[in-house]
Amino acid sequence: MKITTWNVNSLNVRLPRLLGWLAVQRPDVVCLQETKLDDDRFPHVELEAAGYVAHACGQRTYNGVALLVRRGLEARDVSSGLAGFEDQKRLIAATVDDVRIVCAYVPNGQSVGSDKYAYKLAWCKAMASSLARTLERHPRVVFAGDMNIAPEARDVHDPVLWEGSIHFSEPERAAFREWLALGFVDSFRLFDQPPDTFSWWDYRMLSFPKNRGLRIDHILLSGDLRQRCVSCTIDRNARKGEKPSDHAPVTAELALG
């Protein structure tokens, strides 16, 4: 089972690129973030024509997440929202095959010390509680999404420059480690990876051609999914060309259980 996470930065704008990418890559499940669409505007028709059934939890302008499931698979027990943070649409989950898939768009945080930063840390803590409850019911959990946290120095193009800044402050990294401590492993780090592999590059300052990026989009695995994971890759090519998202898609492949 191929599972992809991709912050598309507006599904309205990115739908043609998403459809083109799906046609080539054919993942089984896709976790989308920043759809920025109310649910009644979600492009179900186009995605169904592409062979995917979508479950969306969106809002206009900001946030919005969705799960796409390739036709032939079934999404069961779809749920959305994070307790205590229902005002922002950042979480959707479903069970596919024998795996509970949790798709998250972690708050950006804007800047260290801001109100939004406090909101981000509180959200991350609530997310840990939610994951703990999920793990009680599901031995196999995939926690995927735009986490807006670079967990280690090697996930940052210039860790000295970024140290203490948003996405790479110690409290954020601690929040990420708290998720791992629940029993998750970062699928990307199960494999040898090229150095300087990132998932996000600022639109400004020639960041992408200079490869000044961050690895902030992640697929975390619980239980025996670690043994079942056969690859995790970031498709840097999807950041090229006309009207790219500023994030590249991350894909993990799981062997059948």
Place this chain on the structure above:
DNA sequence: ATGGCCAGCATCGCTGGA
């Protein structure tokens, strides 16, 4: 080649993203 912000909302500049 991959290239000096982008998207949305509602204008005619702002907010938010990361």
